[in-house]
Amino acid sequence: MNFYTPVEKIFGIGPIYQKKLKKLGVRTISDLFFHFPHRYEDFSNIIKISKIKLNENCCVKGKILEIKNSQTWKKGIDLTEAIIQDETGAIKIIWFNKPYLTKYIEQGNQVFLTGKTAIGKDGLYLSNPAIEKIGNTSNGLWSLSHSGRIVPIYQETERLSSRWIRFIIRPLLIKLKNKIPETLPEEIRKKYNFLDISQAFWQIHFPDNFKLAEQAKKRFSFEELFYISLFVLRERIKLNQKSAFPIHTNLETIQEFVKGLQFKLTDDQKKSAWQILKDMEKPRPMNRLLEGEVGSGKTVVAGIAALNAVKANYQAAFMSPTEILAKQHFQTVSRMLENFNINIGFLTGKEDKFISKKLKRQTIEISRKKLLEKIKKGEIDILIGTHALIQDTVKFKNLALVILDEQHRFGVEQRAKLVSKKIDEKIKIPHLLSMTATPIPRTLSLTIYGDLDLSLISQLPKGRKKIITKLVIPKERDQTYEFIRKEVKKGRQVFVICPRIEARETDTEISPDKKIKSLSWADVKTVKEEYEKLSKKIFPELKIGMLHGKLATKEKERIMKKFKDQKIDILVSTSVVEVGVDVPNASVIIIEGAERFGLAQLYQFHGRVGRSKYQSFCFLFTDSKTKKTLQRLRALISSEKGMDLAKKDLEIRGPGELFGTRQSGIPDLTMDALKDVSLVEKTRDEAKKILEKDHRLKNFPQIRGKLEKFQTKAHFE
Numbered sequence: 001m002n003f004y005t006p007v008e009k010i011f012g013i014g015p016i017y018q019k020k021l022k023k024l025g026v027r028t029i030s031d032l033f034f035h036f037p038h039r040y041e042d043f044s045n046i047i048k049i050s051k052i053k054l055n056e057n058c059c060v061k062g063k064i065l066e067i068k069n070s071q072t073w074k075k076g077i078d079l080t081e082a083i084i085q086d087e088t089g090a091i092k093i094i095w096f097n098k099p100y101l102t103k104y105i106e107q108g109n110q111v112f113l114t115g116k117t118a119i120g121k122d123g124l125y126l127s128n129p130a131i132e133k134i135g136n137t138s139n140g141l142w143s144l145s146h147s148g149r150i151v152p153i154y155q156e157t158e159r160l161s162s163r164w165i166r167f168i169i170r171p172l173l174i175k176l177k178n179k180i181p182e183t184l185p186e187e188i189r190k191k192y193n194f195l196d197i198s199q200a201f202w203q204i205h206f207p208d209n210f211k212l213a214e215q216a217k218k219r220f221s222f223e224e225l226f227y228i229s230l231f232v233l234r235e236r237i238k239l240n241q242k243s244a245f246p247i248h249t250n251l252e253t254i255q256e257f258v259k260g261l262q263f264k265l266t267d268d269q270k271k272s273a274w275q276i277l278k279d280m281e282k283p284r285p286m287n288r289l290l291e292g293e294v295g296s297g298k299t300v301v302a303g304i305a306a307l308n309a310v311k312a313n314y315q316a317a318f319m320s321p322t323e324i325l326a327k328q329h330f331q332t333v334s335r336m337l338e339n340f341n342i343n344i345g346f347l348t349g350k351e352d353k354f355i356s357k358k359l360k361r362q363t364i365e366i367s368r369k370k371l372l373e374k375i376k377k378g379e380i381d382i383l384i385g386t387h388a389l390i391q392d393t394v395k396f397k398n399l400a401l402v403i404l405d406e407q408h409r410f411g412v413e414q415r416a417k418l419v420s421k422k423i424d425e426k427i428k429i430p431h432l433l434s435m436t437a438t439p440i441p442r443t444l445s446l447t448i449y450g451d452l453d454l455s456l457i458s459q460l461p462k463g464r465k466k467i468i469t470k471l472v473i474p475k476e477r478d479q480t481y482e483f484i485r486k487e488v489k490k491g492r493q494v495f496v497i498c499p500r501i502e503a504r505e506t507d508t509e510i511s512p513d514k515k516i517k518s519l520s521w522a523d524v525k526t527v528k529e530e531y532e533k534l535s536k537k538i539f540p541e542l543k544i545g546m547l548h549g550k551l552a553t554k555e556k557e558r559i560m561k562k563f564k565d566q567k568i569d570i571l572v573s574t575s576v577v578e579v580g581v582d583v584p585n586a587s588v589i590i591i592e593g594a595e596r597f598g599l600a601q602l603y604q605f606h607g608r609v610g611r612s613k614y615q616s617f618c619f620l621f622t623d624s625k626t627k628k629t630l631q632r633l634r635a636l637i638s639s640e641k642g643m644d645l646a647k648k649d650l651e652i653r654g655p656g657e658l659f660g661t662r663q664s665g666i667p668d669l670t671m672d673a674l675k676d677v678s679l680v681e682k683t684r685d686e687a688k689k690i691l692e693k694d695h696r697l698k699n700f701p702q703i704r705g706k707l708e709k710f711q712t713k714a715h716f717e
């Protein structure tokens with residue numbers, strides 16, 4: 001048995017538990033050890049029975065005087081009663097529905113009990129305490145896993161009890177003590193006073209005291225960040241050794257393009273475009289992030305970069321995280337560039353299209369096979385789509401620029417894939433332009449995305465009015481609906497976003513392309529209910545549409561088009577409209593159950609309106625009364641700039657919510673650690689030092705090994 005032994009080989013884990021563990025992503029002993037408790041309970045203080053008080057969590061040690069199953073006063077409840085005694089006194093115990101206990105515990109046994117006290121008709125008793133028999137304690141301290149110590153509490157998902165996890169992990173930890181490969185260099189461990197890996201695992205699961213638990217946790221956080229840093233820094237080193245097509249800036253074409261726009265570019269748009277063009281002139285691959293408030297006009301800047309690449313006879317790819325957004329980009333970019341004799345292709349998982357220059361802006365649909373051929377021959381100048389673009393079947397002739405929209409949605413893995421695929425094929429790799437409206441604090445972006453260069457669009461186009469955001473509590477609903485009715489009468493349109501219900505693992509299914517997709521049927525249900533409510537009860541006279549992820553692509557498009565064409569007044573939707581969707585006539589957005597969304601997401605929704613000269617409104621509907629929630633929502637209302645918001649969210653909820661843990665795939669522990677800026681900086685420094693000495697990690701086989709595992713694990717997505 002070793003650290004990587006699969007769980008099915010472990011004695012005591014039968015098929016049912018194997019399945020449950022798999023669902024948690026636990027496949028090996030290593031995974032099991034990395035399944036950390038999320039908190040602890042301190043039962044290390046054993047108290048004397050005579051000192052027990054009412055409603056107190058306590059741990060007592062003593063002898064069972066009697067134990068019996070007794071008659072229930074209610075049908076269907078099994079009662080087990082016992083009495084425990086220590087040298088100071090005795091107390092009664094009552095268990096519910098645990099008749100099997102009498103087989104396991106008998107009179108005279110020495111036991112630990114941990115639980116809460118309650119009061120009954122004969123005075124104080126211990127109610128449903130956890131029990132642990134004190135047996136052979138030759139293992140000394142390590143013998144107690146459930147009581148008489150600090151006890152780990154695990155997230156009880158998949159009906160895996162903390163008690164069961166403790167029971168499984170403890171003997172394994174003992175068995176593998178000193179046999180776990182060390183993955184932090186000794187120098188670093190010494191310098192920061194970290195526990196070695198075996199001790200750290202022990203102390204994080206069964207800490208001798210809280211200080212040691214904290215130390216262990218710190219080691220693992222450090223380690224995780226250290227590996228992320230190593231990974232991104234190494235990618236950067238690799239990238240810097242590659243060459244890219246130097247693309248000459250074609251000023252004439254760009255001026256023509258800018259003149260043809262219906263609006264004047266803002267100074268920030270000009271500056272960003274310029275920085276991007278200058279980067280692309282270099283023979284090294286650009287790695288730039290274009291960060292700009294929602295609605296600040298990033299698409300047009302990307303359009304300039306793509307146009308410039310195409311005019312130099314190269315291809316560009318434009319990737320979006322969702323189909324709806326990809327479709328929208330296909331339409332905007334096609335329109336934007338319609339005077340430039342450019343072939344634009346559209347490729348998603350489901351459909352293929354392209355605009356031909358010869359047929360003058362006509363969209364024609366061709367087969368996937370044909371489209372792929374055209375891409376390969378270089379007949380498609382700009383390919384727009386979803387992550388279908390990074391499939392191995394898509395081969396370009398001379399791809400020189402890749403644009404990733406809303407890039408926080410794409411993981412490092414995917415970006416690496418897109419680039420490294422080209423590394424294998426050709427010596428030259430594409431320039432990379434990522435775009436995001438999620439303001440990512442600098443320390444985070446450095447750690448997660450490596451050394452990106454940054455262009456900022458911090459001003460919104462002229463003439464935009466500030467969006468009025470309001471928290472709506474239940475009793476203000478009706479008047480808000482009245483207000484909305486008036487807005488619609490004026491010709492405006494409305495988004496209604498329904499609360500996100502996190503898909504449980506059981507809702508997951510493997511789609512034909514072998515990617516796991518969550519089928520959030522629960523989301524669909526809430527959308528349908530909201531749709532019914534609004535169309536039947538509240539706004540029977542208005543045209544209401546419904547949009548969610550489970551609709552067929554064609555249907556989604558049809559509805560989006562109807563909304564854009566103003567044939568729908570109110571669009572009820574899941575978070576599919578979260579990013580990028582551009583319908584300037586929409587001036588009201590309602591977010592139902594606002595407390596369930598992360599601030600960054602709320603901010604994205606908020607950005608769906610305020611895209612025109614009309615005064616826009618964002619209503620955050622909430623039934624929540626908790627202080628913290630209301631505080632968060634108020635933060636959205638009071639902050640004008642996304643960057644402030646990001647800082648606030650980081651403070652209030654940690655980076656997990658900024659990205660959405662589901663999206664990032666980054667473990668909670670790491671997310672927590674990312675809050676600690678100085679720790680982040682330290683890990684980066686250490687990773688840098690190691691790579692400077694030995695960038696192939698020849699002298700660090702353990703680290704290299706773990707890094708390879710780290711790379712193959714879909715770590716960020």
Ligand code: ADP
Pocket residue numbers: 263264265266269292293294295296297298299300437461462580582584611
């Ligand atoms: P985002 O940065 O959120 O991706 P978009 O690129 O979708 O924003 O632009 C939002 C809207 O603003 C679009 O309708 C676009 O045509 C418009 N727009 C972009 N730049 C300007 C500008 N300089 N002046 C006026 N409107 C602009």
Ligand code: MG
Pocket residue numbers: 298299405580
């Ligand atoms: Mg956008």
